[in-house]
Amino acid sequence: MYTLSVSPHIHSNLSVKNIMWDVIIALVPALCMGIYFFGTQALYPVVVSVLTAVITEGIISRIRRLKTISNGSAIVTGLLLAMIIPPGVPLWLPAVGSACAVILGKEVFGGLGRNIFNPALIGRAILMASWPTFMTTWMEPKLSLFGRIDTITSATPLAIVKLNLSQELPSYWSLFIGNVGGSIGETSALALLLGAIFLFIRKRISWHIPVSYIGCVALLSWIFGRNGLFTGDALFSILSGGLILGAFFMATDYVTTPITPKGKIIFGLGAGIIVVLIRLKGGYPEGVCYSILLMNAVTPLIDRWKWTIPKKFGEINA
Amino acid sequence: MIIKNFGFSGGIHPEDSKTGTDTKEILNLLPPKKAIIPLLQHIGTICKPVVNIGDIVKIGQKIGDAHAFISAPVHAAISGKVVDICPMPHPLGSKVLSIIIESDETDTWAIKETKRVWNTLKPEQIKHIIREAGVVGLGGAAFPTHVKLSPPKNKKIDTYILNGAECEPFLTADHRLMLEYAKQVVTGLKILMKATRVKKGIIGIEQNKPDALKKITDEINKESDTDIDIIALKVKYPQGAEKQLIKALLKREVPSGGLPMDIGVIVSNVGTSFAVYESVVERKPLVERIVTVTGKGIRNPQNFRARIGTPFSDLIEACEGLKEETGKIIMGGPMMGIAQYAMDVPVIKGTSGILVQTKDEVCDKPEECCIRCGNCTSVCPMKILPNAITCFVKNDQFEHAKEYGLLDCMECGACTYVCPAHIPIVHYMKYGKIGLKK
Numbered sequence: 159m160y161t162l163s164v165s166p167h168i169h170s171n172l173s174v175k176n177i178m179w180d181v182i183i184a185l186v187p188a189l190c191m192g193i194y195f196f197g198t199q200a201l202y203p204v205v206v207s208v209l210t211a212v213i214t215e216g217i218i219s220r221i222r223r224l225k226t227i228s229n230g231s232a233i234v235t236g237l238l239l240a241m242i243i244p245p246g247v248p249l250w251l252p253a254v255g256s257a258c259a260v261i262l263g264k265e266v267f268g269g270l271g272r273n274i275f276n277p278a279l280i281g282r283a284i285l286m287a288s289w290p291t292f293m294t295t296w297m298e299p300k301l302s303l304f305g306r307i308d309t310i311t312s313a314t315p316l317a318i319v320k321l322n323l324s325q326e327l328p329s330y331w332s333l334f335i336g337n338v339g340g341s342i343g344e345t346s347a348l349a350l351l352l353g354a355i356f357l358f359i360r361k362r363i364s365w366h367i368p369v370s371y372i373g374c375v376a377l378l379s380w381i382f383g384r385n386g387l388f389t390g391d392a393l394f395s396i397l398s399g400g401l402i403l404g405a406f407f408m409a410t411d412y413v414t415t416p417i418t419p420k421g422k423i424i425f426g427l428g429a430g431i432i433v434v435l436i437r438l439k440g441g442y443p444e445g446v447c448y449s450i451l452l453m454n455a456v457t458p459l460i461d462r463w464k465w466t467i468p469k470k471f472g473e474i475n476a
Numbered sequence: 477m478i479i480k481n482f483g484f485s486g487g488i489h490p491e492d493s494k495t496g497t498d499t500k501e502i503l504n505l506l507p508p509k510k511a512i513i514p515l516l517q518h519i520g521t522i523c524k525p526v527v528n529i530g531d532i533v534k535i536g537q538k539i540g541d542a543h544a545f546i547s548a549p550v551h552a553a554i555s556g557k558v559v560d561i562c563p564m565p566h567p568l569g570s571k572v573l574s575i576i577i578e579s580d581e582t583d584t585w586a587i588k589e590t591k592r593v594w595n596t597l598k599p600e601q602i603k604h605i606i607r608e609a610g611v612v613g614l615g616g617a618a619f620p621t622h623v624k625l626s627p628p629k630n631k632k633i634d635t636y637i638l639n640g641a642e643c644e645p646f647l648t649a650d651h652r653l654m655l656e657y658a659k660q661v662v663t664g665l666k667i668l669m670k671a672t673r674v675k676k677g678i679i680g681i682e683q684n685k686p687d688a689l690k691k692i693t694d695e696i697n698k699e700s701d702t703d704i705d706i707i708a709l710k711v712k713y714p715q716g717a718e719k720q721l722i723k724a725l726l727k728r729e730v731p732s733g734g735l736p737m738d739i740g741v742i743v744s745n746v747g748t749s750f751a752v753y754e755s756v757v758e759r760k761p762l763v764e765r766i767v768t769v770t771g772k773g774i775r776n777p778q779n780f781r782a783r784i785g786t787p788f789s790d791l792i793e794a795c796e797g798l799k800e801e802t803g804k805i806i807m808g809g810p811m812m813g814i815a816q817y818a819m820d821v822p823v824i825k826g827t828s829g830i831l832v833q834t835k836d837e838v839c840d841k842p843e844e845c846c847i848r849c850g851n852c853t854s855v856c857p858m859k860i861l862p863n864a865i866t867c868f869v870k871n872d873q874f875e876h877a878k879e880y881g882l883l884d885c886m887e888c889g890a891c892t893y894v895c896p897a898h899i900p901i902v903h904y905m906k907y908g909k910i911g912l913k914k
Contacts, residue, residue, distance in 0.1 A: 161804045161838045162817055164903040166889030167831070168490060168645065168810040169839040172896045174847055229844075271845030271897070364850075412849045417863060461864070470881045471719065471858040472732040 174270070178230030180362050184353035185237050185407065191336045191346035195299035196245035200342045204240040207252035211236030214260040222269075231270045235259050238278035238407065241343025242400060242447065243285065246297045251289060255281040275454045276414050279447050286447070296339040312339035315398040319384070320443035333397035344400040354406035363410040366422035367429075371405045372396055374430025382438060401433065404446035414454040421457075421466035429453045481680075482727040484720040486857040487712040488890045490645050490811070492684055496770050496777040497648040502656055504781050505794055507554045509579050511785030512564050512822040513539065514572040518612040519619045520546035525575055531558045534586035536761045538608070539575050548620040548825075549610045553763040553783035556580040567788075567807045567821040568814060574822075577785070587759045594667050594756050602671040602756060609755030610762045610825075614747035615639060615716070616808055618826035621748055625671050627737040634740040636674045637725060638665050638749055640681040640688065641709055641716030644809025647829040649766040650746050652779045654681070654688040657750055658695040664749030666702060667756050672742060677704035679746070680725050684711045713811060714888040718743045720857050732884055747828070767823055769795050773802045773832030782823050788830055789819040803838035806831040811889045844897035852891035852901060858884045862891040862901045869908035877908045885909075 192200045215232035239259050240252055259281030267273040286293045298312040315338055318325050328338045336346025344350075357363045376392040383390030396402070409415060409429055416425050429449040436445025460466055516522040523540030527533060533552040541549040556579040563571035594602070607622035627633060638661070642650040654661055665677050679696075681689050693706050707725055709715050719730045721743060728739045736743050744752075747766060754760040763784055770777040775796035782791060788805070792798060806813035807827055852862040860881030868877035885905045892901045 160802065160815070160817065161840065162815045163804075163840075164900055164906065165806075165813055165815075165887070166811045166892050166902065167804060167806055167813060167815065167833060167839070168837075168893065169841075169898070170488070170490070170894050172851070172894060173841070173898070174844055174896045177847075177849065177896055269845060271847045412847045415848075417848050417850045417853060417861070467861065467880075468853075468859055470732060470860045470884055471723075472729045472734065472884070474731050 173229075174231070175229040177362055178234050180357060180360050181234050181407070182230060182237065184356045185234075185241070185343070187349035187352045188241065188343045188346055188403070189237065191349040192241065192245070192342040195336060195345065196297055196342060197300065199246040199297060202249055203243060203245065203247060203252040203342060204237065206249045207240035207256040208233055208236035210253045210256040211239070211260050214257045215265070218261065218265045224269075229270070231264075232260060235264065235277045235281075237343075239281045241403060242278065242282045242341045244293065244296050244340075245342050246295070247292050251285060251292055255285040258284045271413055273413055274457075275451055276408050276411050279408060279451050282447050283451060298339060299337050299345070314338070314340045314443065315394070316437065316443040320437070327394075330393060330397060333394070338398075341400060344403040347397050347402050350402045350406060357406070357410075363406065364419070364422065366419050367409045367415060367426040368405040370423045370426025371409055371430050372401060374427045375401055375433050378430065378434040379437075382434065395437070399444045400446040404450055409450050409453075414457060416457050416460045416466065418461070418466045418468055420468070421460045421463070424460050424466065425453050425457065428456070481707050481709055481724045483710055484715075484723040484857055485859065486855050486890065487714065487720070488855050488893055489711070490713055490893065492711065493645045494648050494651070494684070496646070497768050497779050498651055498685075500648075500652070500777070500779055502652050502766055502779045502781050503794075505783070505786065505791065507579060507583055507783050508786040508790050510559075510787075511552075511554045511577045511579070511783060512574050512787065512820075513550055513553060513577065513785040514564065514566050514574045514822065514824060515540045515550060516566070516572050517550060517618060517784070517824040517826065518548045519617065520544060520548070520623075522573065523547060523550055525561050525573075527558050527575065529558055529561055532556070532580075533558060533577060534584050536763055537586040538610075538761070546620060546623050548612050548622070549608065550575075550784075551610055551761040551763050552577055552586075553785045554579045555582055555584045565818050565821050567816060567824060567827065587761075590759075591757055592759055594663075594670075597670075597756070599671045599673060602667060605756050606671070606752055608761070609751070611748065611751045611755055612762070612825050613745055614751060614765060614825065614828070615745035616812065616826050616828055618824075621744065621752065624742055624744070625668070627742070631737045632740055633672055633674050633737060633742055635676045635678060635726065636665065636669045636672060637721060637741060637743040638677065638679040638746055639716055639718070639721055639743055640679055640685075640692070640746040641721060642685070643682060643711075643713045643716040644811055644813075644828075645713075646770050646831050647768045647809045648770070648779060649768045649828050651685050651688055653750055653766050654685070654746055655691050658691040660753040661746050661749050662692065662695045662699070662704070663757065664751070664753035665704065666699075667752050668742075668744060668749060669702075674742070675703055677702065678725050679704065679706045680709050680721055681706065682711050682715055683708045713890065714857055714886075717857065717886060717888055719886075732881075762825060765823070765825065765827065767791060767827055768829035769832075770829060771832040772837055773799050773834045775799060784825060785822045787820045787822055788816065791823070791830055792819065792832070798832060799834060801835045802832055803835035804833040806833065811893070812887065839898070841898040843899050846897055846899060849896060851894040851896065855890040855894050857888060857890060858886065860884050862905070865908065866899060866901050866904045869904045869911065872911060874908055874911040878912060882908050882912065
């Protein structure tokens with residue numbers, strides 16, 4: 159018998175799995191830099207986080223009796239979660255976070271495509287609320303690839319500014335290559351940008367959210383400087399903290415962000431405003447995680463907003 | 477010759493896969509032993525038979541007609557005896573009342589052999605001839621041509637466009653037609669321009685057919701008294717979609733819900749132009765057309781000139797048959813063609829090709845959940861939001877879907893082609909349009 163189906167009868171071979179693996183490849187440089195600077199203290203949480211995510215998703219797929227084979231989204235969630243927790247944490251922490259990310263961030267909504275919030279950020283938000291001490295104890299970057307070293311407490315560049323610590327701020331170069339305290343995968347702007355360029359070339363992400371998000375943070379940070387209007391350090395605000403990781407890898411998550419170009423720009427601007435508000439006025443030194451989560455929540459609203467919907471072909475101006 | 481064109485937004489670049497047949501000459505296929513001629517081969521009212529069972533008919537004799545304005549008569553495509561008038565399987569699905577003619581093997585025509593001088597005909601006469609010949613749009617939609625040529629008085633037509641884009645992968649019928657019958661195609665356009673009193677003509681051809689571009693250009697250059705431009709179009713699907721073609725050639729947008737005549741344009745396929753030439757000059761009604769039979773599942777792909785009513789199986793046999801692992805038989809191209817459940821359906825006026833896919837070519841990946849990647853919205857040539865519409869349609873919220881442009885969708889399939897979750901978006905669009913009617 160011949161197959162009967164609705165047109166079209168050919169397909170581009172693009173699949174969700176392709177896209178997920180592109181994201182995984184794009185995250186590799188930043189992971190390598192994290193492991194390079196923080197050694198096994200960064201490696202083990204990554205391994206635990208990814209394994210937990212994959213196993214958790216496997217169990218839930220069994221319970222939900224899904225026939226589909228894994229499309230790699232659990233690996234992405236696991237990797238992203240590991241990248242936004244500090245190196246040197248006890249290993250149960252990434253395990254709990256990763257399981258929460260998969261279960262509460264994604265599967266409770268019905269799985270990939272139906273989740274409202276970025277799963278990895280949900281995982282981090284839960285860890286942050288439950289174990290704030292672990293989540294804010296930072297390691298000094300040490301170039302000790304696989305030697306076990308004791309955790310040396312340090313502060314992230316944003317914390318130095320926020321808490322007016324007497325520590326010296328790292329140079330732009332250190333911030334750029336990632337030789338500073340911070341989460342496992344967020345410190346190296348260079349490596350993250352490499353991954354982002356790969357995603358751009360593969361046309362997996364568009365410029366709208368990263369540019370509007372980072373641009374907004376840079377502009378507002380410059381305007382509302384700590385020493386008066388128009389004195390802020392825009393470059394420092396971009397390179398420190400998780401902004402680059404968030405802007406290119408989390409705020410570009412398809413499922414939880416608007417679909418139209420205009421909607422994406424609104425998302426980016428909104429997230430940018432929230433980041434700067436939290437950094438300047440909030441209780442935390444960093445606001446990337448919450449800025450994206452909050453904008454995730456309003457994404458359906460943005461998508462429904464008529465102004466963001468592009469003019470269709472042949473639409474006459476009213 | 478102008479090379480520049482304005483283009484249109486969206487669209488995709490599937491592999492064109494035309495190398496199987498684009499160099500193969502059009503072969504005259506032997507008339508079938510038995511022709512099945514459906515009384516509905518066009519958009520509009522179905523014809524009523526004007527012959528009875530047992531009647532002897534000749535080629536070109538009218539066998540079905542309707543009084544309605546939007547309709548086109550059908551003609552006997554072989555000479556012989558009417559053996560039955562009954563519902564038969566139709567390539568567009570379901571059964572349609574058809575006239576079955578058994579061949580007398582003499583292949584005699586019912587027409588005069590003298591050529592008609594068209595220059596002296598009045599527009600109304602041309603339209604009448606075209607209607608009586610049963611000419612419809614041969615690009616696939618099969619809209620009666622005489623209706624297209626009669627826009628309401630308040631619509632001022634300034635440009636006649638001939639569509640030689642043939643943007644569907646695999647198909648080469650129009651390409652071969654332009655190469656082998658360039659003169660007839662150009663004359664057809666001149667007749668159409670005369671019928672509509674339009675001074676300006678444009679022929680748009682995709683750049684992947686340089687030989688056809690050259691041939692048609694040479695033909696135009698021989699004519700000194702006409703204003704016909706030839707424009708090489710970018711190779712992009714759906715370049716041959718009427719609205720996108722007009723946009724690329726003239727930078728005009730057909731208003732949503734409107735027709736090309738609303739912006740002063742009429743578009744016809746090059747095949748239609750050829751049929752018009754044949755009907756007006758050669759006095760031949762539309763009883764045959766060019767059909768590309770191609771695909772990996774065909775042993776020896778060919779372009780045929782086949783009689784209307786020839787069963788698909790005859791064309792496939794003339795190509796040395798199917799390979800064993802046949803998966804899908806499609807009437808038309810791979811993007812908008814219609815999958816067939818039987819091989820005994822006949823060639824109809826809108827049959828531009830028969831595409832046979834092997835089992836491994838058939839894409840049957842399960843539908844996954846939309847991940848909102850937005851690929852569908854960026855390739856949509858109508859610039860609507862297929863993902864949002866699909867979501868509404870799935871929940872039977874047809875009015876919302878309409879608000880988002882459901883009725884603007886022309887089902888070109890670009891969205892479905894790029895969807896990583898393998899969502900059959902076109903299917904939901906069709907379902908939504910049906911739902912909206914209820």
